[in-house]
Amino acid sequence: MRYDSVMAQPTSPLFDIQCPCCGATLRVDSETQAVIHHHEPERKAPIEDLHAAVQQLKGEEARRNDIFEKSFTSHLGAEKVREKKFDELLKQAKEDKSGKPPARLFDLD
Numbered sequence: 256m257r258y259d260s261v262m263a264q265p266t267s268p269l270f271d272i273q274c275p276c277c278g279a280t281l282r283v284d285s286e287t288q289a290v291i292h293h294h295e296p297e298r299k300a301p302i303e304d305l306h307a308a309v310q311q312l313k314g315e316e317a318r319r320n321d322i323f324e325k326s327f328t329s330h331l332g333a334e335k336v337r338e339k340k341f342d343e344l345l346k347q348a349k350e351d352k353s354g355k356p357p358a359r360l361f362d363l364d
Contacts, residue, residue: 269291272281282292302308 268286269282269284272283273279274281278296280294280296281290282294283289284291
């Protein structure tokens with residue numbers, strides 16, 4: 256049987272492919288391997304109610320401001336936390352009378 260026989264020929268030279276990104280339907284010619292037709296799906300309007308969209312944006316602005324305020328206050332308090340941790344570690348180091356320096360990670364190899 257020859258490879259170019261009737262059984263080897265495709266039944267339809269065109270086939271449809273669904274785009275995974277945008278959902279468009281592409282009709283491709285198998286012989287030329289070119290897109291013959293492109294059909295985009297109908298999309299709904301991104302903003303149906305302009306007043307509701309404005310209210311949502313105002314709510315997001317307030318939420319962003321709250322997050323910023325919390326971040327700012329935690330940043331201001333972080334210095335105090337670092338000072339307390341340093342003081343505690345310094346106190347522990349002074350109390351340690353073993354005289355032996357702490358083990359370093361690269362010495363363990």
